[in-house]
Amino acid sequence: MLQVKDLFVAYGQSEALHGISFEGRQNETVAIMGRNGMGKTTLFKSLMGVMPLKSGSVTVAGQDVSHDESFRRVAKGIAYVPQGRMIFPTLTVEENIETGLENSKTRQIPDDIYALFPVLWDMRRRKGGNLSGGQQQQLAIARALVTEPKVLLLDEPTEGIQPSIIKDIARALNEIRKLRQITIVVSEQVLSFAMDVADRLFVIEGGRLVHETARADTDQQRIKSYLSV
Ligand SMILES: Nc1ncnc2c1ncn2[C@@H]1O[C@H](COP(=O)(O)OP(=O)(O)O)[C@@H](O)[C@H]1O
Ligand SMILES: [Mg+2]
Numbered sequence: 001m002l003q004v005k006d007l008f009v010a011y012g013q014s015e016a017l018h019g020i021s022f023e024g025r026q027n028e029t030v031a032i033m034g035r036n037g038m039g040k041t042t043l044f045k046s047l048m049g050v051m052p053l054k055s056g057s058v059t060v061a062g063q064d065v066s067h068d069e070s071f072r073r074v075a076k077g078i079a080y081v082p083q084g085r086m087i088f089p090t091l092t093v094e095e096n097i098e099t100g101l102e103n104s105k106t107r108q109i110p111d112d113i114y115a116l117f118p119v120l121w122d123m124r125r126r127k128g129g130n131l132s133g134g135q136q137q138q139l140a141i142a143r144a145l146v147t148e149p150k151v152l153l154l155d156e157p158t159e160g161i162q163p164s165i166i167k168d169i170a171r172a173l174n175e176i177r178k179l180r181q182i183t184i185v186v187s188e189q190v191l192s193f194a195m196d197v198a199d200r201l202f203v204i205e206g207g208r209l210v211h212e213t214a215r216a217d218t219d220q221q222r223i224k225s226y227l228s229v
Contacts, residue, residue: 001026001183002047002078002151007056009046015054016042017207024151024183029173031198032187032209035227039207040187041083044155047185048080049073061150075103077150081157083187085140089129093120096128096139100146112179113142116172134165141172152176154186158193170196191223 002024009017017039024030034040045051047058049070057066065073079100087096094109097120101107114121117138123131128139137157144152154173158166170193177184187204188194194201201218203211203226211226213219 001028001061002185003057003059004047005057005059007043007046007058008054009042009051010054011042015207017046019056020204020207020209021056022202022209022212024185026150026183027177027181028200029177029184029186029198031194031201032185032204033189033191033194033201033223033227034187034204035189035229038204040204041155042207043204044080044082044153044185044187047153048078074147074149077148079144079147079149079152081137081140081144081152081154083155083159085133085136087128087131087136087139087143089127091128092125093128093131093139094124097142097146100143104146104148109146113145116145116175116179117142132165134161134168137161137165137169138172141169141176145176149182151183151185154184156187156189158188158190166190166193167196169193173197189227191220191227195220 005021007017007020020043032040046053049068053066057064060077063076065076097109119135120139120142157169173184174197199215201213202209203223
């Protein structure tokens with residue numbers, strides 16, 4: 001569903017990704033694990049078209065999107081929940097979700113969104129900025145989901161969120177995959193969360209994928225050693 005081939009990405013003269021290749025299959029969740037500064041956000045921005053590729057390709061459901069602007073990538077089936085969530089603090093919860101509906105015919109928020117995140121229904125008239133970090137994360141996921149993605153990208157969704165809510169987010173991601181059979185790619189530093197949601201785990205270090213494992217075969221100590229400084 002998602003094919004990433006030999007991505008090279010640079011900030012000016014400084015190359016940050018040095019040939020990243022992986023794929024995400026339909027109905028599969030993939031975790032990209034790595035410490036701060038290893039290239040997770042750069043990878044997601046380049047998949048989304050927020051940063052240009054120096055070389056390499058990104059294919060979604062057989063369509064090459066490597067040179068498309070972000071809004072075209074969304075139309076072709078990628079959605080992105082950025083690090084730090086980036087919801088609109090002065091818009092209500094409902095209005096925040098509606099910003100994801102700009103290209104839909106009905107502009108109606110589908111019922112299944114509120115079924116996944118009941119707290120968003122309770123808070124639908126509140127301003128996004130008044131929600132807790134965990135609620136804002138759920139809002140950002142809801143906004144991404146209404147674009148009906150085939151591939152959902154989440155950049156460090158557990159960052160700054162309390163443990164009980166992290167469990168809720170893991171449950172929601174597993175439910176989303178069960179309902180929609182989509183591909184989910186999540187970047188993470190929290191191994192327990194990744195083990196709750198991912199079928200395969202990769203480790204990114206210095207802009208390269210240096211380790212890959214299926215969940216069942218995961219050597220957690222080894223992954224932890226990559227994650228500790
Ligand atoms: N705007 C930027 N300009 C220059 N270098 C950057 C910029 N953003 C990130 N980098 C560099 O790119 C590398 C990867 O960063 P990033 O993708 O943000 O890592 P992560 O998300 O894993 O913490 C780091 O070395 C970082 O310093
Ligand atoms: Mg980051």
